[in-house]
Amino acid sequence: MNAITSQLGSQLSLVSLNGTRRPPPPPLVLVAHGSRDPRALSTVRTLIERVRELRPHLSVHLGHIELNEPLLADTLASLDHPKDGAVGAVLVPLLLSRGYHVKRDIPEAAAAVPGLRARVAAPLGPHPLLVETLYERLVEAGWRTGTSAAARRGDGVVLAAAGSRDPESIVDTRRTAQLLAERLGVPVVPAYASAAAPTVAAAVRALAARGRHRIAVASYFTAPGRFATECAAAAPWIAAAPLGTHAAMARLVLHRYDQAVAAPEPAPERELASA
Known part of the structure; x- marks a missing residue:
């Protein structure tokens, strides 16, 4: 139903109120990091196909x-x-x-193309759609649902992310961990594969010290790769699959695109008057 609604909305958006055809929407360029793991490229390509299915009249590139x-x-x-x-x-x-990639690499790549007027959307997270995807990936891995608060007293989750030296990235990951904790009703500790602390192993030990003996690892990665594999290997109980091609991911990509399209043009900088 969501796909049909999105496709219908895409078709109607091309026609104005007086019946004339509107100009096509700007192309969506999905910017992936890149990985030596071939599963990552396959995952991203499949995700793009899901985006195209939801918005068939939108030009989508990678x-x-x-x-x-x-x-x-x-x-x-x-x-x-x-x-x-x-x-x-x-x-x-x-x-x-x-x-760094969102703040510098991507805007600089766009600015380097002569004559291109581009907008850079917000990163995917934090967002409730990511939390729902993390939750469903945990359930797929064996997370117990419908248990009482007493039964959950031994449970805990490590949210395994790539890591960054940027403090705003750490804030964003912590926010996702907080939202997932509210969704699950158990403690969720963010951990990182590189560039930040704690590691997944350290986060597992911290939860165990709090009496949590069933500890799952939620994979906060967009696709399979080295970091996701290493983090999953540190799970003492279950490890969820990466976010991947979950249907919510395609919807979130389009949500960020729509937000960027709807954003007002930045006001031009005023030239300082000469003294």
Whole structure:
């Protein structure tokens, strides 16, 4: 039903109130990090197909920051640039928090393409759709649902993320952990595969010290890869699969795209009057 509604809305959006055809929406460029693990590229390609199914009249492209083709610079260079000053592309980071890639790498890649007017959407997280995806991945892995508060006293979750030195990225991951804890009714401790502390192993020990003896690892990664595999290996009980191609991920990509399209144009900077 959600897919049908989205497709119908996509078709109606191309027609104005007087019956004339509107200009097509700006292309969506999904910006993935890139990985040497071939499962990551396969996952991203499948996710893009889900996005296209939900919004069939939207032009959707893929660009990687590194390690995989097409690279973001090549994807942006291949786009047509509108002559009327319209937005030429909306870049949606397939990233889960604020950090260097969102703040610097992606905007700089867009700015390097002459004549391209691009907008960079917010990263996917934190957002309730991610929390629901994390919850369902845990259930798929064997998380017990419908248990009483007393039965959950021995349960805990480690939210395993990639990690970043950017403090805003840490804030975003902690917020997701808080939302997941509210959803599950158990403590959720964020942990990181690199660049930040604690590690997954340290977070497991911290939960065990609090009397939590059934500890699951929730995989806060968009696709399989080295970090996701290493974090899952540290799980003393169950480890959930990465977010992957869950239907909520495609909806969230489009939500971030729509937010960026609807955002008002930034006001032009005023030139300082000469003394």
